[in-house]
Amino acid sequence: xxxxxxxxxxxxxxxxxxxxxxxxxxxxxxxxxxxxxxxxxxxxxxxxxxxxxxxxxxxxxxxxxxxxxxxxxxxxxxxxxxxxxxxxxxxxxxxxxxxxxxxxxxxxxxxxxxxxxxxxxxxxxxxxxxxxxxxxxxxxxxxxxxxxxxxxxxxxxxxxxxxxxxxxxxxxxxxxxxxxxxxxxxxxxxxxxxxxxxxxxxxxxxxxxxxxxxxxxxxxxxxxxxxxxxxxxxxxxxxxxxxxxxxxxxxxxxxxxxxxxxxxxxxxxxxxxxxxxxxxxxxxxxxxxxxxxxxxxxxxxxxxxxxxxxxxxxxxxxxxxxxxxxxxxxxxxxxxxxxxxxxxxxxxxxxxxxxxxxxxxxxxxxxxxxxxxxxxxxxxxxxxxxxxxxxxxxxxxxxxxxxxxxxxxxxxxxxxxxxxxxxxxxxxxxxxxxxxxxxxxxxxxxxxxxxxxxxxxxxxx
Numbered sequence: 137x138x139x140x141x142x143x144x145x146x147x148x149x150x151x152x153x154x155x156x157x158x159x160x161x162x163x164x165x166x167x168x169x170x171x172x173x174x175x176x177x178x179x180x181x182x183x184x185x186x187x188x189x190x191x192x193x194x195x196x197x198x199x200x201x202x203x204x205x206x207x208x209x210x211x212x213x214x215x216x217x218x219x220x221x222x223x224x225x226x227x228x229x230x231x232x233x234x235x236x237x238x239x240x241x242x243x244x245x246x247x248x249x250x251x252x253x254x255x256x257x258x259x260x261x262x263x264x265x266x267x268x269x270x271x272x273x274x275x276x277x278x279x280x281x282x283x284x285x286x287x288x289x290x291x292x293x294x295x296x297x298x299x300x301x302x303x304x305x306x307x308x309x310x311x312x313x314x315x316x317x318x319x320x321x322x323x324x325x326x327x328x329x330x331x332x333x334x335x336x337x338x339x340x341x342x343x344x345x346x347x348x349x350x351x352x353x354x355x356x357x358x359x360x361x362x363x364x365x366x367x368x369x370x371x372x373x374x375x376x377x378x379x380x381x382x383x384x385x386x387x388x389x390x391x392x393x394x395x396x397x398x399x400x401x402x403x404x405x406x407x408x409x410x411x412x413x414x415x416x417x418x419x420x421x422x423x424x425x426x427x428x429x430x431x432x433x434x435x436x437x438x439x440x441x442x443x444x445x446x447x448x449x450x451x452x453x454x455x456x457x458x459x460x461x462x463x464x465x466x467x468x469x470x471x472x473x474x475x476x477x478x479x480x481x482x483x484x485x486x487x488x489x490x491x492x493x494x495x496x497x498x499x500x501x502x503x504x505x506x507x508x509x510x511x512x513x514x515x516x517x518x519x520x521x522x523x524x525x526x527x528x529x530x531x532x533x534x535x536x537x538x539x540x541x542x543x544x545x546x547x548x549x550x551x552x553x554x555x556x557x558x559x560x561x562x563x564x565x566x567x568x569x570x571x572x573x574x575x576x577x578x579x580x581x582x583x584x585x586x587x588x589x590x591x592x593x594x595x596x597x
Contacts, residue, residue, distance in 0.1 A: 141183030141221070144193035145549045145566035145575060150177055151194075153249070153556050161196055162203035169204065173213055173224055184214070184222045195553045250592045253561040255391070255538035255581045257510075259456035262503045266495045274491050284484040287475045288314025288463070292490045295497045296449070296463050305437040310468040313475060316485045318421045318450035318462035320478075323349045325417045325446050325464055326384070328477050330355045334381035339367055341541075341568035341577075343391045343419060346384055355381075359570030365390065365535065366397030369404035376412045383409065383416040388423035388433035392568050392579040393541040394534025396433055406439035416440060421450040421462075424504050426536040427512055431504045433536060442467050451493055453538070454503045460486065461493040510583065511538060518582040518589060525593040542578045549575055551596065558595040 142150075154168035155161060172178045184190070187205060191198040205222055208214040216222045259267075278289070287293065293309040300307035315321040322345055330336050332354030338346070340359025350357050358380070360371050366387055387397040387405065397405070409416050416436065423433045436445060451461040464474060496503070518540070522529055531540045544551060548564040555562045565574025 142178060142185065143566065143572045144185040144189045145564060145572055147178075147185060147190065148193045148549055148553060149563070149567050153561070155557055160203075161200045162207070165194070165196075165200060166204040166207040169208060170211075170213060173208075178224055180224050182224050184224070186221060193549050193553065195550050249559045249561060250588060251561045252581055252584065252589075252592060253563045255579065255583075256457050257453065257507070257538055257583055259458065260454065260503050260506050260510075262499045262506060263456045263459070263496065266492060266499070269495075271488065271491065274495070275487070278487050278491070283487050285314075285487070285490075286479055286484050287471065288312065288485060289487065289490045289494070292461075292494050292497075295494050296465075299497055299500055300437070300465060303432050305435075305465075307465060308468075311465055311471060313464040313466075313471045313478075314485050314490060315462040315464065315478070316482055316489075317457075317460040318419075318448055318452060319345050319349075320482060321448045321450070321462040321464045322346050322417075322419065323352075324474050324478055325448060326350055326353055326355070326382075328470075328474050329415055329417065329446070330382045335378060336382045336384060337372065337375050337380045337414075338384045338570065339386065339390065340570050341392055341565065341574055342384070342570070343386065344567045346419065347568070347570065350384070357570045362390070362393065362395065364398060364401065365393070365395030366401050367405055369401060369408050372405060372414075373408045373412070376408065376414055380414065383414050384419065385416065385436075386419045386422070388418075388420050388435045389425055389536040391419075391422055391537060392539060393532065394537040394539060395532065396535040399434065402434065402436065403439060406436055409436070409440050409444055413444065415444055415446075417446045417448065419448045421448060422453055422537045423449075424454045424500075425507055425511060425538060426504075427508060427515070427534065431501060431508075437465075443470075446470065451496060454500065454507060455493075455496045459489050459492055459496070461489055511536075514583040517586045518580070518584075521586050521589050521593070522580075525590065525597060538581055538583055540580045540582055542580050543576055544578060545576060547575060548578050551578070555592075555596055560592045560595060 150172055151168050155164050187201040188198050191201045205214060209216050213225060214222045215225050292314055293312040296312045297307040297309045315324065326349045330353050334355045336350055336355045336357050338357060338359055339362050358375060360367060360375060367385060387402050389396055418436050420435050423435060426433050437447060447465040449463045451459055529542050529544050531542045534540065552562045552564045563579055565577030566572045568574065
């Protein structure tokens with residue numbers, strides 16, 4: 137079966153900062169498409185968007201896209217059939233599977249570009265304190281081992297379990313798997329629970345890293361509209377009659393919307409999960425980033441049968457993404473199976489990072505207080521700047537997280553393209569959608585200095 141036609145909004149996102157200014161737009165576009173094809177990010181057999189559709193998404197003339205496609209066809213990268221469009225030929229790909237472009241240029245932001253494409257936060261003050269201490273003494277006897285701990289350092293597994301317990305969910309160390317960041321945890325959980333053709337339910341919109349993992353697993357994804365900050369339990373119950381293999385959800389602090397489920401809705405969702413036996417992955421990576429109330433947002437834990445629930449967590453949001461620590465909480469038997477699944481692709485997480493994480497997690501409450509103060513102040517400044525400079529943009533109040541889900545009242549995909557040429561990186565709504573929707577939305581981080589945001593908006597308005 138041929139790979140599907142890639143959406144123009146998705147191709148725009150994959151292309152990134154494609155217009156260099158060093159040559160014609162057509163040459164820049166064809167060169168960037170070649171890079172994506174050779175990297176396997178546009179898979180063999182995939183259809184490219186119609187020329188007019190891509191031209192509108194990239195805010196260029198149709199002639200520019202036509203010239204780029206013709207160049208790719210002449211070089212053997214595309215096969216073009218009248219009436220069926222242009223498809224990538226298999227002779228020029230390096231990787232034999234569909235890949236995601238989310239991280240293709242994650243660290244490739246040129247100097248002078250304002251990056252408003254990610255909600256990842258800078259290191260918290262407590263992280264500076266922990267990193268300032270010499271680490272050699274803390275490594276201790278680990279240096280006498282081979283350094284491979286596939287399930288994680290026993291001390292870190294216990295520290296994470298203790299944190300779950302302190303937050304109200306009794307947990308033992310054998311229920312924890314330490315991973316090299318939450319994205320690996322997401323990939324492991326999804327790969328271990330869903331396969332090609334399996335139906336997976338999720339919120340619409342949802343975390344784009346999870347969407348990419350689901351697509352990589354070959355799953356069929358059904359997005360369900362959010363109501364009052366979360367899933368509608370009745371709608372999930374109806375969708376469960378379609379025979380889903382899995383539910384992926386975020387009931388604590390949702391990415392990208394910043395909403396949270398009400399307690400009643402969360403209990404209702406847990407009842408549905410238990411009644412129908414629906415295996416569930418709950419992404420709780422943003423649960424520490426609350427703006428009011430409890431220091432950590434509540435989750436499905438203790439409401440759902442432990443055999444039906446896998447919880448994903450992360451040190452990145454609270455401490456720093458540069459310390460690559462994530463985790464999975466599940467039944468001990470499921471953890472054992474996930475460890476075996478992990479071994480062929482990642483033998484173990486860095487011992488150095490894990491030792492640092494033990495000290496960081498011991499200071500979780502301090503870090504939560506620091507993050508809340510940072511985000512509360514930053515959110516006030518960001519919303520004031522938006523109301524001043526783009527008064528037509530709207531958004532729902534958030535319960536937490538590091539970004540706003542903003543309705544710009546227009547074509548956000550086209551705005552992203554204009555922003556690229558002004559030296560600004562933005563991300564449009566379709567990247568978070570199960571069906572390429574939300575073309576009128578941006579996810580905008582709130583933590584940047586007001587002067588940075590003002591400069592960016594001033595270049596676009």
